[in-house]
Amino acid sequence: MTMLDHVRFALWGVASRPSRALAVQAVLAAGIAAVILVSSVVKGYGAEIERLAFGAYARSLVISASPAGITRYGPPRLSDLTALAERLEGVEAVAAWRQERARLLAGAGQVEVALFGAHGAYGHEADMTVAEGRRLTLAEVNGAGRLCLLGAHARTLLFDDRPAAGGMIRVNGVACAVVGVFAPARTRPAERFDAAVIAPFHAVGRYFSVDDYLAPDEAFQLTVVTDAPFAMADKRVEADLILRRVRGVPLSQPSPFRYEDPGHSVRAVIRQRTLIGQLLGVLAATCLVAGLAGFSAIMASAIHERRREIALRMAMGALGRQVVAQVLLETALLGVLGGLIGCALGLGGGYGVALVWGWPFMVDGQAVALALGLGLLCGLLAGIWPARRAAGEDPAQAARA
Structure with a gap:
């Protein structure tokens, strides 16, 4: 089988069960959206609080006589x-x-x-x-x-x-x-x-x-x-x-002159922003972990329910590695789609928060890249164990299950 065949079977597997695919993507997207939202809120909050507290003094030398x-x-x-x-x-x-x-x-x-x-x-x-x-x-x-x-x-x-x-x-x-x-x-x-x-x-x-x-x-x-x-x-x-x-x-x-260092006060604000960012980050990480756990559980359950389908394919000559490749492509595709949906939701939520609260909307490119990478990685990790288990099962026993 060629890679194109693997992709075709993976797309068929995703499209054949739309409700399951939507549920998996929604769970993963919720966790990733929380991460993106937190990153944009923290960056916007930091820029606004520094502007309000220090204005131009945040990056100025203020020189007076000593x-x-x-x-x-x-x-x-x-x-x-x-x-x-x-x-x-x-x-x-x-x-x-x-x-x-x-x-x-x-x-x-x-x-x-x-x-x-x-x-x-x-x-x-x-x-x-x-x-x-x-x-x-x-x-x-x-x-x-x-x-x-x-x-x-x-x-x-x-x-x-x-x-x-x-x-x-x-x-x-x-x-x-x-x-x-x-x-x-x-x-x-x-x-x-x-x-x-x-x-x-x-x-x-x-x-x-x-x-x-x-x-x-x-x-x-x-x-x-x-x-x-x-x-x-x-x-x-x-x-x-x-x-x-x-x-x-x-x-x-x-x-002969004094040079007031606004950076000292700015560092205090940065420390405050870091603490708030850490608090929000813990909450976002909790949401992401819950989303990943739900994603993995749904995928494991879905592949377990497809044992007869997998047994039929293997009885018709499909190799175990071909089954594993199809399942991994399905989970990776769902992970990437969930990541994209989560990025869109997180960016939209961050823009809405910035618009309502009146501070700049700032996107953290690293957070977006990390979210997409996590979606792909989670899809692969969630599919490895159930795919290997399904591929290693005896086709006759799977068909009778």
Whole structure:
């Protein structure tokens, strides 16, 4: 018999008992779907919780003056930001910030909110959606125009229910045009802008500042967004060497800057995600083991019921290895079909969960490949023992059974 004959007999065996085939595939598909669903949920959960907790800080160097170096070298400067952007590998975006207090007129009184001067790609940290108006463009934020953005709470303090975009406010006594209003923040780094005013970096230094502790090109903080969220320690060392060369600080002296390592907090989140993944993985593995046990039991019972059919084939001249090949092809075919159905159900369930819960839908390719491989492997393993038993049985006794 050729392989084509084996395949033909296997397809006939599967199609001749559709209810049994559907039951076998459903049991196996349920376990595999659980594995795929868990993998997509864990990956989506991890991405969303890191975004909510850290935003751009998950892969950023946040550079500020060190207490040991502030008196001698001063705060970070815009020239330092330029040097990092040019020499540090893997830089996606850079930003500089000034931070002060702003006194604003609100009705008959005054309110005090935070005032931030932004330079560069400020949107990585101020990653709120715009509720009114528009954002400051890159040209505007790098200029010195008296333009500003309001956080959600600052807008409520100043305008109540009146439209804010297009209006005017006075920041520390100086007029400023409101170009846009942010919606409430959804990430921890962005929460500081809820009760704040954001204006161009140079405009804050030139018009709105009431303190003189920062020179026009000095910043309270520099933010360097990198492409290495889990290698921040290496980036910190690299950035420190660059800034030491720029400022002329020898290695024998303490660093003039602090490099907050968001990777430390990110590792805590990764640990939390790992624990949840392990819990869900145990549940999924339990479902998969139950599915495999049911799959094997159904296949063993089905082949046992086909003893007369097998005995008739062997009485007509079929060899034992040919019977084993047919049964293994049947179980492998059912295993692969069950794996495909399980993948489809798991991916569909993961997409539905992501859509309902509002986090990214992320497919784990390794989990999908593993599910398909498990389906094939389980089909083969479930068919070996009953196939060998059926092939080794005496045809006369099987026919009388």
